[in-house]
Amino acid sequence: MQLYDLDAAATRTINSLxxxxxxxxxxxxxxxxIGVPLLVLAVAGQWWRGSGRTRSRHVLVAAGLSFLVGLTINQIVLLFVHRMRPYDAGVTHLLIARSADPSFPSDHATATFAIAAAFLLHGMRRLGLWFLAAAVLVAISRVYIGTHYVSDVLGGAMTGIVAAMLVRPLYREGTRVDQLIIGIL
Incomplete structure (x- = not known):
């Protein structure tokens, strides 16, 4: 069995529900x-949270940067990869309107996993695990509704995690830039 066949079978299994x-x-x-917008609002809503405000704000900015870096990486990938959507290939039936862009990688998975990974990599385990659970649910929903292959959301998840790993050493806590940004509001 080839990788595509395995991917299509896994996708078909989830979408068959x-x-x-x-x-x-x-x-x-x-x-x-609304999974991605809700996660963005949940991150933004943490800005005014009470205790550990400086530390929290640093992590919130890192999550936002990870989100943006992940989606930027996806745009670069899309220059080279033009994967057909699974509904166009007859693998899934679609529950929503068709999408005009290629299938790989999933922007939804990238965005949500970037947020979760940023929180986890910065030691905010409890919130990070909640965001991770939400990211997994968003990723599964994208396959369930028929708009992505399983490998699309796995690729998006990896892009999001890599983005958070890139941001972690580049946007350091306590630097002048960090202090300027977290001092806003």
Whole structure:
């Protein structure tokens, strides 16, 4: 069995659950549509959190930078990789409107995993694990609704994690730039 066949089979298995329950379909479409904006709002909402404000703000900025770096990496990947969406290849049936851009990597997975990885890499374990759970749910929802292959969301997750790993040593806590940024508001 080739890797594509394994990827298509895993994708088909997850997507085959779509249509069995209107409530689950609705939830997965909803998670897919507003998961990223909700995570961004959850990160932004931490800005005014009480204790450890300086440390928290540094991590919040690092999460935002990881998000942006991850999506930038995706744009570079898209210059070289033009993967057909699984619904166009007859692998899945789609629950939402068609997308005009290529399938690999998943921007949704990149964005959410970048946020989770930034929190985890900066030692904010409790919040990081919540963000990680949300990222996994968003990634699964993208396959469930038929818009991505499993490997698309795994590639997006890796891009997000790599972005957070790149940001970690480059945006250091306590530097002048860090103090300027976290001093805002």
């Amino acid at each position: 779509a249509g069995a329950s209107a409530a689950i379909d609705f939830m997965m479409v909803w998670v897919s549509a």
